[in-house]
Amino acid sequence: MSKLITIAVDAMSGDLGPEVAVPASLEMLRSRDELRLILVGDAETVRRHCGRLGKESARVEIHHADQVVSMEDTPSEALRRKKRSSMRVAVDLVHSGEARACVSAGNTGALMATGRLVLKMLPGIDRPAILAGLPTMQGVCYMLDLGANPVCTPTHLLQFAVMGSVIASINGVENPVIGLLNNGEEDIKGIETVQAANALLSDSHLNYQGFVEPNDVFKHGADVVVCDGFTGNISLKTMEGSADFVYRQMQSYFRNGWFTRAYSLACWPFLRAIKKRLDPNRHNGAALVGLNGIVIKSHGYSNEVGWQQAIHLAMREVEKGLNERIQGLWSNMAA
Amino acid sequence: MSKLITIAVDAMSGDLGPEVAVPASLEMLRSRDELRLILVGDAETVRRHCGRLGKESARVEIHHADQVVSMEDTPSEALRRKKRSSMRVAVDLVHSGEARACVSAGNTGALMATGRLVLKMLPGIDRPAILAGLPTMQGVCYMLDLGANPVCTPTHLLQFAVMGSVIASINGVENPVIGLLNNGEEDIKGIETVQAANALLSDSHLNYQGFVEPNDVFKHGADVVVCDGFTGNISLKTMEGSADFVYRQMQSYFRNGWFTRAYSLACWPFLRAIKKRLDPNRHNGAALVGLNGIVIKSHGYSNEVGWQQAIHLAMREVEKGLNERIQGLWSNMAA
Numbered sequence: 001m002s003k004l005i006t007i008a009v010d011a012m013s014g015d016l017g018p019e020v021a022v023p024a025s026l027e028m029l030r031s032r033d034e035l036r037l038i039l040v041g042d043a044e045t046v047r048r049h050c051g052r053l054g055k056e057s058a059r060v061e062i063h064h065a066d067q068v069v070s071m072e073d074t075p076s077e078a079l080r081r082k083k084r085s086s087m088r089v090a091v092d093l094v095h096s097g098e099a100r101a102c103v104s105a106g107n108t109g110a111l112m113a114t115g116r117l118v119l120k121m122l123p124g125i126d127r128p129a130i131l132a133g134l135p136t137m138q139g140v141c142y143m144l145d146l147g148a149n150p151v152c153t154p155t156h157l158l159q160f161a162v163m164g165s166v167i168a169s170i171n172g173v174e175n176p177v178i179g180l181l182n183n184g185e186e187d188i189k190g191i192e193t194v195q196a197a198n199a200l201l202s203d204s205h206l207n208y209q210g211f212v213e214p215n216d217v218f219k220h221g222a223d224v225v226v227c228d229g230f231t232g233n234i235s236l237k238t239m240e241g242s243a244d245f246v247y248r249q250m251q252s253y254f255r256n257g258w259f260t261r262a263y264s265l266a267c268w269p270f271l272r273a274i275k276k277r278l279d280p281n282r283h284n285g286a287a288l289v290g291l292n293g294i295v296i297k298s299h300g301y302s303n304e305v306g307w308q309q310a311i312h313l314a315m316r317e318v319e320k321g322l323n324e325r326i327q328g329l330w331s332n333m334a335a
Numbered sequence: 336m337s338k339l340i341t342i343a344v345d346a347m348s349g350d351l352g353p354e355v356a357v358p359a360s361l362e363m364l365r366s367r368d369e370l371r372l373i374l375v376g377d378a379e380t381v382r383r384h385c386g387r388l389g390k391e392s393a394r395v396e397i398h399h400a401d402q403v404v405s406m407e408d409t410p411s412e413a414l415r416r417k418k419r420s421s422m423r424v425a426v427d428l429v430h431s432g433e434a435r436a437c438v439s440a441g442n443t444g445a446l447m448a449t450g451r452l453v454l455k456m457l458p459g460i461d462r463p464a465i466l467a468g469l470p471t472m473q474g475v476c477y478m479l480d481l482g483a484n485p486v487c488t489p490t491h492l493l494q495f496a497v498m499g500s501v502i503a504s505i506n507g508v509e510n511p512v513i514g515l516l517n518n519g520e521e522d523i524k525g526i527e528t529v530q531a532a533n534a535l536l537s538d539s540h541l542n543y544q545g546f547v548e549p550n551d552v553f554k555h556g557a558d559v560v561v562c563d564g565f566t567g568n569i570s571l572k573t574m575e576g577s578a579d580f581v582y583r584q585m586q587s588y589f590r591n592g593w594f595t596r597a598y599s600l601a602c603w604p605f606l607r608a609i610k611k612r613l614d615p616n617r618h619n620g621a622a623l624v625g626l627n628g629i630v631i632k633s634h635g636y637s638n639e640v641g642w643q644q645a646i647h648l649a650m651r652e653v654e655k656g657l658n659e660r661i662q663g664l665w666s667n668m669a670a
Contacts, residue, residue: 035648040350150526183568192487215576230526233518235573242577266601
């Protein structure tokens with residue numbers, strides 16, 4: 001029993017709600033014997049979506065929570081007025097030690113604020129960051145911060161580099177190459193904070209290779225790319241917009257006349273394959289790193305695959321001792 | 336004769352050099368009777384690429400320049416050591432009034448610095464900005480600054496909005512909608528400068544609609560999108576990287592086995608059509624706005640279509656009196 005990893009799931013969260021969150025979580029339970037779930041949310045609703053449980057029922061617990069944080073709630077509203085929400089209770093369970101990690105597809109700002117309030121920061125780390133693994137031509141690039149801190153100091157960026165380096169390591173990248181997002185590769189490029197962070201990173205023990213331009217992220221210019229949360233969020237949303245634009249251009253090509261409409265039948269398998277390759281659910285799960293507890297943010301539009309990716313990520317971070325490693329690397333560097 | 340519009344072309348510039356720049360310019364001359372060209376560069380080389388000229392020869396002048404600004408030259412090196420370069424001479428011709436505008440596919444930093452030194456700024460405008468028209472689902476979005484000024488004040492952003500508004504107008508957009516690039520649409524989002532610029536723009540006479548997120552640029556969230564040069568350059572390079580990534584994913588799909596290789600023949604016309612739709616040469620020509628003279632930057636990799644787009648843009652800005660309009664709108668707003 002001691003080997004079970006307990007994950008709290010905010011079962012009410014996500015655009016598709018418990019209808020998808022609950023079955024997806026249970027499916028994960030069937031494929032991972034070491035997983036134990038606490039499904040947090042309206043008990044009756046959650047139970048209804050559980051259906052008939054077999055022998056897995058021993059590894060599922062339903063934890064009632066009668067409030068839900070909406071996408072419209074501001075972080076402060078969520079903290080003040082939604083203390084009995086499924087999100088808050090899931091994070092509380094991590095704080096109390098009843099769960100080793102939690103997963104939510106809810107409001108990112110509220111989740112971040114709840115995490116900071118309840119779990120506090122990892123000793124030595126000043127700010128939490130949103131980290132995601134982005135697909136590249138040669139694998140995955142771990143990029144942070146994607147939106148938690150619009151303004152960062154050079155020290156924050158150094159801490160992000162440490163956290164990103166550990167995340168890449170536990171995902172199998174040996175001695176991860178760190179890059180700093182900038183608008184050019186030349187030394188003179190960039191704003192003041194980026195320049196100062198470049199100096200700090202160059203003096204660190206990290207495997208730092210210098211500036212990376214956004215167009216080189218996809219060419220796998222580095223295993224980890226560090227930036228402030230404003231720039232990171234702009235870049236992330238530009239990626240989403242660009243991929244969507246290209247896909248819509250492809251679709252609209254087939255609306256141009258009867259010939260292309262007919263031709264679209266021939267290209268349909270190809271279009272579907274490309275859409276699948278670029279499906280964000282396959283790369284789902286942003287970690288809120290730097291908190292004194294493991295919190296995974298699943299996409300709002302997560303489908304079953306997305307939820308399972310996010311739970312998988314939570315389990316890996318627990319198994320690999322993410323936070324102990326971050327603290328170890330950071331105190332080594334500070335020493 | 337008085338109706339001729341003289342454009343100076345930096346004929347030595349671009350990855351493909353005079354071999355493409357010269358024939359592309361001459362082709363443009365044949366289709367536009369009101370165009371007169373000054374081809375600036377090594378006279379012998381330019382003449383060789385001119386081939387045999389017909390009646391158009393009356394509207395072509397070759398202006399010798401024995402230096403070339405390379406992509407490796409820093410802006411200050413270009414200013415100090417390349418005073419006889421094709422780029423510098425082309426800008427000088429605008430300053431002296433011999434040409435109404437110039438077009439170069441050379442080093443952007445050097446072109447910007449040369450423009451500022453030789454032409455100076457438009458009265459009332461503090462900083463030049465790089466502006467480009469980006470394709471959207473519903474037309475074109477004019478975005479600036481794409482890299483000239485990494486750090487901007489709120490007033491700079493207001494001036495960019497004025498310049499962008501005029502550019503959109505002369506390209507046929509009535510009462511252009513202005514948006515401010517931000518990492519969210521809610522009022523509380525963004526960094527300090529963006530917040531202050533939001534207040535300035537809201538109080539202005541411009542058709543300002545508030546924040547625009549990068550993923551909404553492609554959905555045509557605004558006709559003009561304003562941002563500082565660091566953020567704009569990050570966003571632009573992310574777009575280039577994303578589109579390239581999606582295209583490479585499409586190509587690599589067909590390398591997976593004999594069946595998909597064969598299938599690729601069926602999809603080939605479709606792939607080619609999409610590549611053409613997304614070809615940056617079709618949307619070529621970034622204006623360096625805010626200078627006291629019209630300077631167009633063509634992509635480094637401009638092909639004939641790209642060069643012609645850039646010359647076309649230069650002619651339109653001359654015909655429509657871009658700089659007089661910017662000054663008019665700005666002094667109206669300051670009044």
